[in-house]
Amino acid sequence: MSETRYREILKNGVWTQNTGFVALLGLCPLLATSNSVVNGLGLGLATTLVLLMSNVAISLIRNLVRPEVRIPVFVLVIACVVTAVELVMHAFLPGLYTVLGIFIPLIVTNCCVIGRAEAFAFKHGAAKSAVDGIATGLGFTLALVLLGALREILGQGTLFGQAELLFGEAGKGLTLHLIGDYRGFLLAVLPPGAFLGLGCLIAVKNVLDARAKRRARPVAAVAGPQQASA
Amino acid sequence: MRFRTVTSPHVLADTSVGRVMRRVLYAMVPGALALVWFFGWGVAVNLALATAIALAAEAALLLARGKPVSAHLSDCSAVVSAWLLAVALPPLAPWWLTAIGAVSAIAVAKHLYGGLGYNPFNPAMIGYVVLLVSFPREMSAWPLPHGLGQPHAMTLLETLRAIFGGELPARFAADALTGATPLDVLRTQLGLGLNGAEIRNSPVFGIVAGSGWEWATLGFLAGGLWLLYTRTAAWQIPAGMLGALAVVATVFYLVNPQRYAPPWFHLWSGAAIFGAFFIATDPVTASTTPRGRWVYGAGIGILVYIIRGFGGYPDGVAFAVLLMNIAAPTIDLYTPPRVFGARRQ
Numbered sequence: 001m002s003e004t005r006y007r008e009i010l011k012n013g014v015w016t017q018n019t020g021f022v023a024l025l026g027l028c029p030l031l032a033t034s035n036s037v038v039n040g041l042g043l044g045l046a047t048t049l050v051l052l053m054s055n056v057a058i059s060l061i062r063n064l065v066r067p068e069v070r071i072p073v074f075v076l077v078i079a080c081v082v083t084a085v086e087l088v089m090h091a092f093l094p095g096l097y098t099v100l101g102i103f104i105p106l107i108v109t110n111c112c113v114i115g116r117a118e119a120f121a122f123k124h125g126a127a128k129s130a131v132d133g134i135a136t137g138l139g140f141t142l143a144l145v146l147l148g149a150l151r152e153i154l155g156q157g158t159l160f161g162q163a164e165l166l167f168g169e170a171g172k173g174l175t176l177h178l179i180g181d182y183r184g185f186l187l188a189v190l191p192p193g194a195f196l197g198l199g200c201l202i203a204v205k206n207v208l209d210a211r212a213k214r215r216a217r218p219v220a221a222v223a224g225p226q227q228a229s230a
Numbered sequence: 231m232r233f234r235t236v237t238s239p240h241v242l243a244d245t246s247v248g249r250v251m252r253r254v255l256y257a258m259v260p261g262a263l264a265l266v267w268f269f270g271w272g273v274a275v276n277l278a279l280a281t282a283i284a285l286a287a288e289a290a291l292l293l294a295r296g297k298p299v300s301a302h303l304s305d306c307s308a309v310v311s312a313w314l315l316a317v318a319l320p321p322l323a324p325w326w327l328t329a330i331g332a333v334s335a336i337a338v339a340k341h342l343y344g345g346l347g348y349n350p351f352n353p354a355m356i357g358y359v360v361l362l363v364s365f366p367r368e369m370s371a372w373p374l375p376h377g378l379g380q381p382h383a384m385t386l387l388e389t390l391r392a393i394f395g396g397e398l399p400a401r402f403a404a405d406a407l408t409g410a411t412p413l414d415v416l417r418t419q420l421g422l423g424l425n426g427a428e429i430r431n432s433p434v435f436g437i438v439a440g441s442g443w444e445w446a447t448l449g450f451l452a453g454g455l456w457l458l459y460t461r462t463a464a465w466q467i468p469a470g471m472l473g474a475l476a477v478v479a480t481v482f483y484l485v486n487p488q489r490y491a492p493p494w495f496h497l498w499s500g501a502a503i504f505g506a507f508f509i510a511t512d513p514v515t516a517s518t519t520p521r522g523r524w525v526y527g528a529g530i531g532i533l534v535y536i537i538r539g540f541g542g543y544p545d546g547v548a549f550a551v552l553l554m555n556i557a558a559p560t561i562d563l564y565t566p567p568r569v570f571g572a573r574r575q
Contacts, residue, residue: 185330186364196338 006131013135020143020198021205025112029103030143031194037159038166040148041141042096043103046085048137050107053081055121055133062122074117075108082108095165112136143201150197155189157182247346250513251306253462257453258313258508264449265317268442269373271389272321276328277313279393283332284312291341307346311335314354314509318501318548319361320372322392327368331357351555352515355548362548372411412443413500413544447503454507463511466520470527471506471534472497478535490539502534505547515555522558522565529554529561 019025029047034040057077065073086104089097097104107113116136121129152158163174187193265273288308292299315331335357343349362369384392391397457463479493496502501509510516510530517526530550537546568574 183365187360190363192363199342 009128009131010135013132014139014142018139018143019112019136020140021202025115026110029106029110033100033103034144034147034151034194035189036152036161037145037148038162039099040144042166043100044141044144046089046104047107047110047140048134050081050085051113051116051133051137052130054078054113055116055129056126058117058121059124059126059129070122074114078113079108099165112140146201147197151188151193154185156184248305250462251310253460254310257457260452261446261449262317264446268445269321270384271386275389275393276316276319276323279325279328280312280316280332281309283329284308284336287333287336291337308336311354315357318358322373323368324396325394327361327365331361334360347514349514351552352509352512355509355551358548359552444498447498450504457507463507464523466523467511467516467527468506470524471510471531474528474531475502475535478532500545501547505551509551515558517558517561519562519565519567522561525561526554526558
């Protein structure tokens with residue numbers, strides 16, 4: 001019972017209720033920092049860390065906080081966590097910190113963080129809240145990385161460019177130049193590319209979901225009468 | 231005696247989408263011919279290439295969306311978008327530039343938003359702006375018109391080789407073939423501190439607003455007036471746009487004739503006339519009420535002057551049209567025509 005529940009939480013966070021593709025929460029950092037895979041991955045992982053820690057903390061104190069003042073308390077907890085993550089990134093990943101700039105402190109305003117605190121962590125235990133935080137964060141990271149890959153390939157013809165920002169010197173070898181002598185399609189790197197790319201990815205997800213549903217329906221139709229006869 | 235009775239409507243308008251679109255195409259012919267005459271075969275090649283790619287993109291998207299293909303293809307709306315785009319491209323633009331522009335116009339700006347009649351933005355201008363933002367170097371390579379330092383025009387074969395293979399004939403150096411357009415010259419030389427009257431004495435400016443250009447503009451003006459005469463396009467939009475542009479340009483010219491170009495130069499150069507009659511009057515994306523059309527046109531005229539005079543690009547018709555496209559539904563909301571019999575407020 002509990003195992004399937006955890007699996008459901010994971011599936012909800014990463015796919016069914018994906019922050020980027022379904023809930024459309026936190027669009028500002030999603031659109032602004034997804035101009036390359038490395039930027040997207042960096043911000044996605046930072047957000048995952050924030051979600052994990054804030055969910056666990058709020059879940060632990062949920063019985064001590066009066067419901068009337070829960071929102072200010074959420075904000076304080078999230079602000080503390082984001083400050084900690086920001087300082088850690090500044091210390092250990094200075095390059096990426098400079099590239100992402102204002103969007104790291106702005107994780108505090110990402111509505112998916114406070115949304116998970118209100119909708120999940122305040123009502124569930126610490127373990128489940130931790131899984132939910134990781135799942136939601138991974139879903140956000142997935143959206144950021146897919147959109148980042150799309151825009152980086154179209155805009156610059158590379159993949160994992162500037163990987164040394166995230167992985168140190170060893171990351172330099174990761175950069176792939178997919179198309180030699182590529183002029184660059186500037187629009188994909190600029191804001192319109194983010195909106196068009198996100199729209200196309202949402203469309204692809206909806207097509208995949210519709211196909212999965214169509215495939216599942218015949219099975220249900222066969223199962224229906226059998227149950228009735230039993 | 232018996233009279234034959236017929237139900238209404240008794241007066242039939244002979245308009246359909248295909249008819250309107252074909253009229254726009256006919257009206258573009260004189261201006262396009264002038265462009266071919268002054269800028270070489272490249273204009274004709276671009277027109278043909280853009281038409282072919284736009285039709286292919288339209289057919290592919292109609293198939294993918296499960297719509298009847300031949301009915302929608304034969305209304306010529308994709309051809310109009312392709313021509314509007316092709317006329318705005320540099321004549322020796324590489325083939326992939328035209329292809330990206332035509333696909334952006336038809337697939338992204340038109341069909342992703344729901345197809346003909348549902349697109350909030352003018353497809354041809356979206357295609358043009360995508361190219362202008364993404365490939366500024368290719369988009370600014372305009373050849374000099376015939377009379378200016380171009381003794382032998384390129385033949386059709388040489389043009390095709392330049393567009394599809396990127397090879398220029400040996401007798402041209404790349405620099406000798408292309409040059410700044412009049413609006414470019416005005417912009418850069420004002421930046422160098424020369425005064426307006428000195429700049430306009432240079433041969434690139436011709437009689438009114440650029441040799442070669444002014445004849446193409448004349449052709450487009452003739453076609454545009456025919457569109458108004460046949461009531462294919464709403465007359466309020468070009469009147470509002472050119473009127474507003476003229477008023478703003480006159481005010482600035484009177485304040486400082488050294489610094490600002492005269493109003494007749496602004497009206498006659500760049501894409502002002504072409505945009506007023508052919509781009510701003512797109513029935514899908516423009517305002518639809520009579521008073522709204524005045525506001526919509528005037529907004530474009532003012533924005534064109536602001537972008538030309540104070541913006542980062544030499545001409546601003548495409549951006550101005552797209553910005554006013556966003557505003558068109560709101561303009562319509564606040565300018566409903568008075569219902570017949572309703573009291574004036």
